[in-house]
Amino acid sequence: xxxxxxxxxxxxxxxxxxxxxxxxxxxxxxxxxxxxxxxxxxxxxxxxxxxxxxxxxxxxxxxxxxxxxxxxxxxxxxxxxxxxxxxxxxxxxxxxxxxxxxxxxxxxxxxxxx
Amino acid sequence: xxxxxxxxxxxxxxxxxxxxxxxxxxxxxxxxxxxxxxxxxxxxxxxxxxxxxxxxxxxxxxxxxxxxxxxxxxxxxxxxxxxxxxxxxxxxxxxxxxxxxxxxxxxxx
Numbered sequence: 001x002x003x004x005x006x007x008x009x010x011x012x013x014x015x016x017x018x019x020x021x022x023x024x025x026x027x028x029x030x031x032x033x034x035x036x037x038x039x040x041x042x043x044x045x046x047x048x049x050x051x052x053x054x055x056x057x058x059x060x061x062x063x064x065x066x067x068x069x070x071x072x073x074x075x076x077x078x079x080x081x082x083x084x085x086x087x088x089x090x091x092x093x094x095x096x097x098x099x100x101x102x103x104x105x106x107x108x109x110x111x112x113x114x
Numbered sequence: 115x116x117x118x119x120x121x122x123x124x125x126x127x128x129x130x131x132x133x134x135x136x137x138x139x140x141x142x143x144x145x146x147x148x149x150x151x152x153x154x155x156x157x158x159x160x161x162x163x164x165x166x167x168x169x170x171x172x173x174x175x176x177x178x179x180x181x182x183x184x185x186x187x188x189x190x191x192x193x194x195x196x197x198x199x200x201x202x203x204x205x206x207x208x209x210x211x212x213x214x215x216x217x218x219x220x221x222x223x
Binding site: 098 | 213
């Protein structure tokens with residue numbers, strides 16, 4: 001298996017623009033997680049899905065952030081409008097189950113908002 | 115909510131010295147996982163501990179889970195430059211997996 005795939009790997013955009021991050025989980029994994037990593041706040045869970053259904057979005061910073069999972073092999077995280085404080089590395093991860101199973105992380109998308 | 119605290123935040127050692135990072139939870143955990151992230155990379159799963167007092171070893175790495183299942187440690191014997199990176203613990207409260215902020219290890223040859 002190719003592992004978790006994320007695109008783009010790097011994104012530079014101007015404040016106010018819409019940003020869409022994409023993720024393809026490992027086939028057969030029922031759980032998909034979106035994380036944000038910054039030096040100040042570490043690794044933060046934004047939202048996770050089980051069988052394409054959002055289960056917990058309490059980590060989503062504000063209404064500017066939205067995530068979808070239209071099918072088992074694709075998920076998006078959208079930021080609209082983007083702000084400089086959104087600059088971070090965004091990771092997608094998938095796992096067979098939520099708690100007792102390891103999470104496989106994608107390579108991440110490094111987002112810079114100027 | 116549950117919080118997972120990890121110390122130290124940074125550690126700089128000479129190659130060959132030992133290294134330990136500690137993880138503490140405010141609540142009892144179902145299990146704890148450890149991940150390693152190389153500079154510029156993504157977190158990679160190392161191991162999972164489930165039982166109270168459990169100890170597991172992977173070559174020079176020793177992982178322990180506390181008797182009360184609220185703390186854990188990772189010990190590296192005789193560090194090598196390949197050990198450089200950030201080590202995260204992640205505690206499962208039964209509801210969510212909460213990551214600590216990690217310990218960044220720098221190893222000087």
